Structure formats: structure tokens, C-alpha cells
Amino acid sequence: MSKTIAFIGLGIMGLPMAKNLVNAGFTVRGYNRSPEKVADLAAAGGQAAGTIAEAVDGADVIITMVPDSPDVEDVLTGDEGILAHAKAGAYWIDNSTIRPDVAKNLSAQAAQKGLKPLDAPVSGGEAGAINGALSIMVGGDKGDFDAVSDVFDAVGKTIVLVGPSGSGQTVKAANQLIVAGNIELLAEAVVFLEAYGVETTSALQVLGGGLAGSKVLDQKGQKMLDRSFDPGFRLELHHKDMGIVTAAAREAGVAIPLGSAVAQLVASTVQQGNGGLDHSGLLTVVEQLSGKNQD
Known part of the structure; x- marks a missing residue:
């Protein structure tokens, strides 16, 4: 069965990544603070979500692509955030670039709530995101990494597990x-x-x-x-x-x-x-x- 993916953060990098996931055959439900980006994803075959809670409801994989450490923390731990609404056993992939210590701490919080966290920042810029050729450095459990390899393959070209949680951000x-x-x-x-x-x-x-x-x-x-x-x-x-x-x-x-x-x-x-x-x-x-x- 195809995975349902919640994609939170449809900016310069996030939107083309989400579109590539749609093109790969995944069901992609997107959320962004700017609704026009959500409409753009929907026009490309994705689904629009009005809130984070709506986006992550029932999702097998949750991807975050937001600007900074406080943004990731807010999206994850806020009252209407991922931890409050995601199903147990969902994979959380954070493609944002944040502090390694914050990534390690948030991964631990996610794991305590039954999620499977992977910090997976990307490199390659807008062109790499559009072409599905990003370099992705991943921190987390190898079993979790292997389980979502099809998701990574849809957006990246060089994808490497570099160590435990926090290592990707390092x-x-x-x-x-x-x-x-x-x-x-x-x-x-x-x-x-x-x-x-x-x-x-x-x-x-x-x-x-x-x-x-x-x-x-x-x-x-x-x-x-x-x-x-x-x-x-x-x-x-x-x-x-x-x-x-x-x-x-x-x-x-x-x-x-x-x-x-x-x-x-x-x-x-x-x-x-x-x-x-x-x-x-x-x-x-x-x-x-x-x-x-x-x-």
C-alpha cells in the first residue's frame, strides 16, 4: 500500500519536494502558513490541509521542512502540533536545518510519543529539490531509515545514514x-x-x-x-x-x-x-x- 505523507512547510525547497512525492505515487497532504502554496500542491495532485492536525491525521510519514529550530519545536510540540495528533508508529522526517542538540532532544520527545524520528536535512538548493537530486544526511535508527527509503528516493539522489539522532544535523x-x-x-x-x-x-x-x-x-x-x-x-x-x-x-x-x-x-x-x-x-x-x- 502506498504511504500517506503529511508535508508541513511548502517553501522554496518544500513545495517541489512535496510535488516529487506526489509524482512518485504517494498520497501527499500538505500544510503551509501561506495557503497559496497549499493550493499549488493541490493543483499538482496533492491534498490541501488547513491545519497541522488535519495534515498529520492518519499519516504514515510526517515530513517537516521549516526555517529554524523554534519553528520545528513549535510544529512538533504545540497544542495543535504533530505530537498531539499523529498516530503512534508514524515516521517523522525532519528535513529542516536546525541545531544538532535541538534535533536530538526533539527526536527523544517524538520517540516517547511513539513516533519514529529521523533528522534528515538536505543539500542541493532549489534546483536539487525540483530535480529530486538532493543530498540527504540522515540521523536515526537504521531500521526506520530503511523503512522509508522509498520516500527518500523520491526526493534525493545521495542519501546516507550518518549516525544516531542529531547526526544528520551535525x-x-x-x-x-x-x-x-x-x-x-x-x-x-x-x-x-x-x-x-x-x-x-x-x-x-x-x-x-x-x-x-x-x-x-x-x-x-x-x-x-x-x-x-x-x-x-x-x-x-x-x-x-x-x-x-x-x-x-x-x-x-x-x-x-x-x-x-x-x-x-x-x-x-x-x-x-x-x-x-x-x-x-x-x-x-x-x-x-x-x-x-x-x-
Whole structure:
């Protein structure tokens, strides 16, 4: 029998993920604070839910994809939340990116209520969500992971169980550290190349074929050249994620000097009112520091 999935959080990433689950043959019941996103899912063959309680009622699998730790906690533990209305034995997959310690604590609360929790943050941006090619790092029980492998396969391409509850969020923090560093250095390289009048499209093409090549260069290089910063992943969310990794590193006694510097540059960009830009918009602060702001 096909699983019934409740999908809570139909944003830039969540909506295409939910649509891919519909296309894979699952019954998908969606909830979002913005009702137009729910209507979009319904138009694609999903079902609309007016409340979280309605979405999770009888669902075999519950997926949450919301912005931050307090949002996940509210969706899970609120009076009208998941714990109050989900059936015992349901699988709870949290695709949000939150603090590892919060993920571990919420997983324990869910397990006490009879749910089977998996923290499963994703990477790949909007394009990966649309194409069903996300990288998914999962923390939790192996039996639970195996039981919902068909759900993961419908939205992701690289899906790995990385350890017990909380481990998925720890790996995602490392992912965001690497991505932010790559974006910052790519932005510096673009501003550097432009200062010398190099044909930048050709320059990025040849750089991409060597050791400097990366998915960040492939996906974000042209956006920087075009100054096209429509969000695939908003800077304000990466700012939140850098707060997660710097705090977790401090708790572990690990030095991340370059990561801390990039975190400050991301924070500066957000504080200047650019948090709604794609994270490739980090280029704007590099231009500012170089006295080369674009009008």
C-alpha cells in the first residue's frame, strides 16, 4: 500500500519536494502558513490541509521542512502540533536545518510519543529539490531509515545514514560551513577577475575544469556574473546556519577561523538588508569591501 505523507512547510525547497512525492505515487497532504502554496500542491495532485492536525491525521510519514529550530519545536510540540495528533508508529522526517542538540532532544520527545524520528536535512538548493537530486544526511535508527527509503528516493539522489539522532544535523552544519566558504571565495575571485578586465564567463569555464571546480562554481558563478540573486537559498537562512555551526564548533572545542570570518561576512550582508537574496549575493559585500559597488 502506498504511504500517506503529511508535508508541513511548502517553501522554496518544500513545495517541489512535496510535488516529487506526489509524482512518485504517494498520497501527499500538505500544510503551509501561506495557503497559496497549499493550493499549488493541490493543483499538482496533492491534498490541501488547513491545519497541522488535519495534515498529520492518519499519516504514515510526517515530513517537516521549516526555517529554524523554534519553528520545528513549535510544529512538533504545540497544542495543535504533530505530537498531539499523529498516530503512534508514524515516521517523522525532519528535513529542516536546525541545531544538532535541538534535533536530538526533539527526536527523544517524538520517540516517547511513539513516533519514529529521523533528522534528515538536505543539500542541493532549489534546483536539487525540483530535480529530486538532493543530498540527504540522515540521523536515526537504521531500521526506520530503511523503512522509508522509498520516500527518500523520491526526493534525493545521495542519501546516507550518518549516525544516531542529531547526526544528520551535525553533518549538515559541516555542509553549510563548506558551502559558505566556497561562495565567499568564488565571490572574491569574480571581483578579482573583473578588476583586471578578464572575460569572466570564459575564466569561470576554465577554472571549473580544474581543481578549483566545484558545484558552487557551477551553480553560482553565472548568477554572480549576472548579479542575479533571486533566492534558491536565502542569505538569511545561511546566516542562521552559520550561527549553528559556529556555536556547535565552540561547544566541541573546535577552531574554525575561516568559517568564523565567513560567518561575519554573511551576517554583514544580512544586516545591510540583503537577507532575502540568494546566498550567492554574498558577492555584494565583497564588492563593498573592494569599493566596487554596482549601481
